[in-house]
Amino acid sequence: MSKTQVKTTVIINPKSSNGATGKNIDYIKNIVKKLDNPEIIITTSKNQATDITQKAILNGTEKIIAVGGDGTINEIINGFFMEEKIINPNVIFGILPCGTGSDFIRTLHLPKNNNKVIEKILENKTKLIDIGKANYSDLNHQAKTRFFINASNIGIGGEVVDRVNQTSKIFGGFASFLVGTILSIMDYKNKKVRITFDHEQKIEFTTINIVVGNGQFCGGGMKFLPDSSIDDGLFDILLIGDLSK
Known part of the structure; x- marks a missing residue:
């Protein structure tokens, strides 16, 4: 062509x-x-x-x-x-x-x-939406950049997604992510993090997971960020603390 x-x-x-x-x-x-x-x-x-x-x-x-x-x-x-x-x-x-x-x-x-x-x-009706950019180090300590339009997880969320992607997902989205979460919690160790907002405000704490969201849903239909909008120029953030097993 x-x-x-x-x-x-x-x-x-x-x-x-x-x-x-x-x-x-x-x-x-x-x-x-x-x-x-x-x-x-x-x-x-x-x-x-x-x-x-x-x-x-x-x-x-x-x-x-x-x-x-x-x-x-x-x-x-x-x-x-x-x-x-x-x-x-x-x-x-x-x-x-x-x-x-x-x-x-x-x-x-x-x-x-x-x-x-x-x-x-x-119909060709379009909407301009926000896109997130994540800079991180991969498992080989190489600097990487990826873009996202829904959400980015820091913590157990990434392990859950990786675990779910290695299964058949035969039971559908919600059940697959629920099982993946339960299995991941069994051996996951919470992480100490430092977050900087708008280049100024800093907080440090121990967390099991952080979700930076553009969309409202994660994990096969769980509405983690109900007030998030894909076109307001802002991210919604869910901070989950030092939860124990």
Whole structure:
């Protein structure tokens, strides 16, 4: 395809929703074909959606549509950036929900019917939303940067997500995260942290988890941040103290 032909790039994660997306791939393809001349790409490996997004934007696509859950959404959002700078601020991002947790779409109040979601996308009504940026060191002590549109956890939350992602998620989002939380609590040690607000105010305490939120939901539907808004220019923060087992 030439650069001018592709207006919409649809990125499908077949492993999302415990593999249900892959089993229904023909049905999903028929739905997304209603979009403007879509190029449909199916991911085959973790983090591939980030590279696909970057290449599609550089090749001139006008819309990126994620078909998957929160993990797929996060990979694609990071593909909007190169060297920590947004590639093209005019590219539109849309979501066709197909995930286990699907926490971000709960904040968006998207229709449950996928055909109606496609109709919403075709209306071309957009909203400018906030994006978070996290600078951190990975397990190999290498400096990393990632962007997020829903929430970022510091503490046990990250371990829970990692544990859940290693399971089949056969029992759905809430139950998977609940079991993951219980198992993680058994051997998790609370951490001492120092937080600086607005470059001035500092607090130090021991915590089991901190949630920095743009969206309202985490952990498969738990409404941790009910007052959070994705377009108010602010993050909501949930600080959980030194809880014992």
